[in-house]
Amino acid sequence: MASLDTGDSGGGHKKGPGVKKAKKNSTRLDMTPMVDLGFLLITFFIFTSTMQTPTTLDLFMPKDTNKDEELNKAKESGALTILLGKDSHVYYYEGQLNVDAASNNFKSTNFKGIRDVIINKKRSTPAEDLVIVIKPNEEATYKNTVDILDEMTINQIKRFALVDILPVENELILKTEGGQ
């Protein structure tokens, strides 16, 4: 009833010659395709409209002067250095870098693990001593960088710095990545 009548499908020939039955045209239309299309468009617009609300992450960078001296002062007590490498690998060490045979504080983790490291460090260090130094290497992506900055927001770290990586550290990362 609600769909198009396709003429003589079925037993049209049974009526015999000369017998013409006046076709009753239905006044109703099948609206299903229209509704389908309508809802498809609704879905499309719902998705596009909610996706289009970008947010901004504020970033304040320090001036480039005298940076090393300031960092060294903090390093003694409560520094945590986070290094970002290839394929979202994260490396970190606390305090000074130590990679001799006796002690090795250069550790490897990923983005899931780094949060616990940051939280533990935050709990164990007085707030005014805590400094996190972020050093992405050449292979780190922008996403990694933003993610780690975001971790600072998530864990409410007040003092952190985005610093260039040292050659020693970069070599260590490459060595670790090569060994895996």
Added chain:
Amino acid sequence: MPRVKIAKKATDYDMTPFVDVAFLILTFFIMATKFKPPEAVEITTPNSVSSKELEQKDALLISVDKEGRVFFTIQVEKDQAPIQAIIQNMNTSRNLGLTNAEIAAFVKEPVVGVPIGQLKQYMALSDAQKKNFKMPGIPVLDSATNELFLWIRDAKSAFAGKPINYLIKGDNNSKYPVFKNVLSAFKRNEEFKFKLITSPEDVPAGTDLYKERNKR
């Protein structure tokens, strides 16, 4: 003989009200949707928990796509004079030889995605050619040829003390060195406040920020 005939119930329903509602909702969403302004390249931004909404007025947008190409876009609210000033200044200081029509075209679509030396060549292309032209991006990697520095410097003087939002929109897969050089171009201009454009994300449960936000 049955006296009462059981009325035949129609098997199809009147869908009209349903359709009415559907199209009403559709109309609402069409009207409410804001299409994003045309961009030089497609960029997938990373996520962040930040809940600050993006302000688009009077901003310099630096886009970095996944290949590490850098684009510079000037966004103004109404007054297009700053854009005019920036391009005029660049035109005279670098002897680009842009015609008035080319300058007008730039003001209409203030996106820079080519080295300054190639700007004239790019602006001379027709609209169709521009679409097919693959912009190489602004050179930033070398600090001596960091042209982004010049653009930011000119933009700063053109906006003449008005507060400018410095927006950085990077692709997930762009590499860190490009981002670092974009930052250094800003730092050389004595600008230290940036807004990184991100997509919103939920705060992970149990973290310090989560606790603080739920307190309020």
